[in-house]
Amino acid sequence: MKWKTSPRRVIIFIIILVGAGSMILPFLWMLSTSLKEANLVYTIPPQWIPKPVNWQNYKDVWTASNLLTGIKNSSIITIFVLLFSTFTSSMAAFAFSKLTFPFKNVIFIMLLSTMMVPLVVLLVPQFVIYSKIKWIDTLLPMIVPASLCNINVIFFLRQYINGLPKELLDAAKIDGCGYFGAYWRIFLPLCKPAIVANIIMLFMTTWNDYFAPLVFTHSESKQTVQVAIAMLNSHFIQQTNIPLMMAAALIAELPVLILFVLAQKHFTESFAMTGIKG
Amino acid sequence: MRERKNNLKRSESIAGLLFVTPSILYFLVFFLLPIAICIYASFTNWNILSPNRMFVGLRNFTKLFADPKFWKALENTLFMLIPVPIYIIFALLFGYACHKNILGQKVFRAVYYLPFISSVVSLTLIWKWLFNAEYGLVNIFLKGVGVENPPNWLGDPFWTKWMIVLMISWKMIGIISIYYIAALKAVPRTIYEAADIDGASSLQQFFSITLPLITPTTFYLLIVGLIGSLQTFVEIQMFAPDGGRGYGVATIVFYIWQKAFSSSQMGYASATAVVFGLFIFALTAIQFIISRKWVYGGE
Amino acid sequence: MKKKVLVLVLCLVLTLGAVNFTSYGAQNSSDENVKITFMGWGTDAEIATYRAMIDQFEVAYPNVTVDYITVADNEFDTKLQTMIGAGESPDVFYCSIDNMMKYAATGNLYDLTTFVENNEIFDPNNIWEALINRYRYDGENQGAGSIYALPKDVSVFPIVYNVDLFKAAGITPPTKEEPWDWNDYLATAEKLTSGSGNDKIYGSGAYSLESAIWSNGAEWVDQETLTTVKIDDLAFIEALQWAADLSLVHGVAPTTTETQALNDYDRFKQGKVAMIGTGTWSLGDLWANTDFEWDVMNWPVSPNTGKSEIWFGSAGLAVSSVTKHPEAAANLAAYLAFNEEAQRTAYTNGQAIPTLKDMAKGEYQEFEKAPASKDVLIDILENHARLATQSRTFNQEWFAEFNSNTAAVFNGEMTAEEYCTSIKPAVQQLLDDSIEQKKEYSAQ
Incomplete structure (x- = not known):
């Protein structure tokens, strides 16, 4: 690739540079604040590099908050959802793309319609259902529905599988594979790049979910990482400790950040491959 | 030959339906049922603290539209x-x-x-x-x-x-x-x-x-x-x-x-x-x- | 039913043999081990205190294990309702006076009347008058009928002041005999206000609206029937305006913007404001997080009436109506509320005033930690404090409506008069709703 230079390109470059600055600045500020002593944050002009650098917050945060339990619970939820949801959704996507069965389109449109209904409509009745089946204050409301079906993933993978030749299915059948075999041995491996991209997305939405655990759990032992951090926000109304909050928020960010850095390439590539054509 | 084709078709249908069963389950239990409950509940005076509830017709809706x-x-x-x-x-x-x-x-x-x-x-x-x-x-x-x-x-x-x-x-x-x-x-x-x-x-x-x-x-x-x-x-x-x-x-x-x-x-x-x-x-x-x-x- | 009989029998046995609580506990130890959940809120200091008190309880009642859940105070009520809605109510929980009627009317609170009547768990003469009947409810009104909770604490809301700043400015605090009036308070605040930028020190924090309004002889709602909003009374408007003018006109209190940036309480802890109103529940936190000397004083009197009023607070300890272990749960509530040992733990950890009068007036006065003027707290509680009006209505939405908008007066967008006249219909509407809700919930 050659880099062309023209005044317009330079202006655009500067705009984007400024934009990038605004994207990253809040995070640097978060880092800087998390390394300060509690009272030091209330000085003007602000210090970018804290004097002294105080790592204490990163120690204290584990006792001052429920972060450890939160990380444990969020990890459990995320692992289950990733495993099951990838499986069920890719299977459904395969069926919608390559198989013919009765009511296929009706079912697909039904599933798509779930995207149109605001989640909050479901909130109260879901709460009722979960309390009837004793799921309140367990991790199940965050795991089970998400594991059964993720319409975004189905939609996305269906597009992807649409791009794979139908002959693969016929070939598989000739080789004596059943439909499940065809899915499991042929199509699933071929979907790997798309699945990796989806795993990042799923990881992100599951790990970052706040609404469901807020409503469906209440004891400290069932808190997820986001609820634990949000608790810091309300617990400290009378005793604000901003550096501690920043430290907690930063710790909670790390897993997603690491995964993203590791798999960034797949993430953008898959989008490019499928394209979004609605 | 024709029968075989029919058989194939049937097994494909069954496989297809089986593959989307979790999705259908999700749709019925976690989507359709809640919507039905939501619509039902909207006509009652149900409050979370009390097990009893009764129909109040459109009262919730009229109150809602009157609430600034x-x-x-x-x-x-x-x-x-x-x-x-x-x-x-x-x-x-x-x-x-x-x-x-x-x-x-x-x-x-x-x-x-x-x-x-x-x-x-x-x-x-x-x-x-x-x-x-x-x-x-x-x-x-x-x-x-x-x-x-x-x-x-x-x-x-x-x-x-x-x-x-x-x-x-x-x-x-x-x-x-x-x-x-x-x-x-x-x-x-x-x-x-x-x-x-x-x-x-x-x-x-x-x-x-x-x-x-x-x-x-x-x-x-x-x-x-x-x-x-x-x-x-x-x-x-x-x-x-x-x-x-x-x-x-x-x-x-x-x-x-x-x-x-x-x-x-x-x-x-x-x-x-x-x-x-x-x-x-x-x-x-x-x-x-x-x-x-x-x-x-x-x- | 079976459980009630069990409790009755148990109580009978106990009243025959038990005189004081510890021996009662010892005899109570049936073989069955029970586990109960207890949910509360609080600052770190309060949570630590309750952990200590629970440990003591578990020693006194070796067959009972307590699972202590804490929730942020502003989310507590939401959480509790959700748990009740899911059929998983904790066995014992904090129940603020504000919400007591709501939970009692919907049948979620265990009726403790028999338990209290059959046990000498407290001596009525040794409990603050203000508390005794607070947690009774007869389906219509608070203050009479069955007992639905035991008072976990009593707290007052004095002015806390920075003694170092007072000394530096040569100010003598008011005394019981010679109280300040509003003008004295303002003059003092002016003397104490100094500096700018990082060194800015304000004389006063936001002034308690309850104190200003009640002391001036005004009310949010008529006290007889609790049905009519009276916020457009002249005395009410005058008091609100006076409180707002501390910052607006006189510049002796932080502006609303500054308060948003750093609240009065944190500002006080940093030595950047000299006088603030705060509840006695913060004592423990102030011990730990201030490096100057501080003390408490009573609120100034209104120059128009010559009197000073402020609210007292209390939260109750309620037992769930669906608890599987009512006797263990009731014992825990009673222990935390009245046990001498537990009350001692509470005040030595900075939790408010002992619920037991003799302890509050006796050993608590000798206690070495701040504030020095503990008699002021007792004086406020006995002579100047009352239950807030919003605690006596079925819900508090009308009061929240009023409060959530007062910033418009404090930042000068509106005068107190404009504000009170304009918001009155909305507040009245919400008060009417509250009355209607009471009828509906009670009928269910």
Whole structure:
């Protein structure tokens, strides 16, 4: 690739540079604040590099908050959802793309319609259902529905599988594979790049979910990482400790950040491959 | 032969249905059933603290429409649509620049995705601190450039709302640009080559070729963005736990949440949810109708 | 039913043999081990205190294990309702006076009347008058009928002041005999206000609206029937305006913007404001997080009436109506509320005033930690404190409505008069709703 230079390109470059600055600045500020002593944050002009650098917050945060339990619970939820949801959704996507069965389109449109209904409509009745089946204050409301079906993933993978030749299915059948075999041995491996991209997305939405655990759990032992951090926000109304909050928020960010850095390439590539054509 | 074909067809049908069974299960248990319960509950005076409930007809609905807070919340909810065009335009700009291979685009892209992969909870914590009226970076900066009375971002609902608009736009630009980068790649090169021969400037090309050809993407993003924006909740709950001064920040979802879980009026909250669901549905339908006028249809 | 009989029998046995609580506990130890959940809120200091008190309880009642859940105070009620809605109510929980009627009317609170009557768990003469009947409810009104909770604490809301700043400015605090009036308070605050930027020190924090309004002889709602909003009375408007003018006109209190940036309480802890109103529940936190000397004083009197009023607070300890272990749960509530040992733990950890009068007036006065003027707290509680009006209505939405908008007066967008006149219909509407809700919930 050659880099062309023209005044317009330079202006655009500067705009984007400024934009990038605004994207990253809040995070640097978060880092800087998390390394300060509690009272030091209330000085003007602000210090970018804290004097002294105080790592204490990163120690204290584990006792001052429920972060450890939160990380444990969020990890459990995320692992289950990733495993099951990838499986069920890719299977459904395969069926919608390559198989013919009765009511296929009706079912697909039904599933798509779930995207149109605001989640909050479901909130109260879901709460009722979960309390009837004793799921309140367990991790199940965050795991089970998400594991059964993720319409975004189905939609996305269906597009992807649409791009794979139908002959693969016929070939598989000739080789004596059943439909499940065809899915499991042929199509699933071929979907790997798309699945990796989806795993990042799923990881992100599951790990970052706040609404469901807020409503469906209440004891400290069932808190997820986001609820634990949000608790810091309300617990400290009378005793604000901003550096501690920043430290907690930063710790909670790390897993997603690491995964993203590791798999960034797949993430953008898959989008490019499928394209979004609605 | 024919029988065999029928057999094959039947086994394919069975396999297909089996493969989508979890999805159907999800649809029935976690979607259809809740909607049915919601509609039923909207006609009752059910409160969370008491096992007894009775039918009250349309009372929840008449009370809802008479509640000034509901209308205030609706107004605020519509306000939350403002970020959608903002981030779409900026994402397109950024996506276009990346498409044209701007210097350092890989680094830029990673940086632009950063806000999106962060959780709303973390982001609101950072923003609360950034926009602190006295000690926040933003106001210190504003004072530095000569603004005498920078806004009380978290205390004044007007500014809180704008701050949320800014935050959502900021958060979304990166991820939305991915969609545009993909869409831009899909535009066939030959069309540009033809335009080059006709002597169209690159600006003209952008407006008369690129923009129309990526309208399906724009439409998709608008629909998804609309549905998402109308459901803004966590930001409100974190920035203004009581809905803000004069209920000036509360959205409908916040209103529903408050009614259901703070005031314990589950029936009333369900009625609100039903009304709001219909409202979103209507808005989306209107978008689809209008879309015929501007979305590019065929290839 | 069976459980009630069990409790009755148990109580009978106990009243025959038990005189004081510890021996009662020892005899109570049936073989069955029970586990109960207890949910509360609080600052770190309060949580630590309750952990200590629970440990003591578990020693006294070796067969009972307590699972202590804590929730942020502003989310507590939401959480509790959700748990009740899901059929998973904790066995014992904090129940603020504000919400007591709501939970009692919907049948979620265990009726403790028999338990109290059959056990000498407290001596009525040794409990603050203000508390005794607070947690009774007869389906219509608070203050009479069955007992639905035991008072976990009693707290008052004095002015806390920075003694170092007072000394530096040569100010003598008011005394019981010679109280300040509003003008004295303002003059003092002016003397104490100094500096700018990082060194800005304010004389006063936001002034308690309850104190200003009640002391001036005004009310939010008529006290007889609790049905009519009276916020457009002249005395009410005058008091609100006076409180707002501390910052607006006189500049002796932080502006609303500054309060938003750093609240009065944190500002006080940093030595940047000299006088603030705060509840006695913060004592423990102030011990730990201040490096100057501080003390408490009573609120100034209104120059128009010559009297001074402020609210007292209390939260109750309620037992769930669906608990599987009512006797263990009731024992825990009673222990935390009245046990001498537990009350001692509470005050030595900075939790408010002992619920037991003799302890509050006796050993607590000798206690070495701040504030020095503990008699002021007792004086406020006995002579100047009352239950807040919003605690006596079925819900508090009308009061929240009023409060959530007062910033408009404090930042000068509106005068107190404009504000009170304009918001009155909305507040009245919500008060009417509250009355209607009471009828509906009670009928269910």
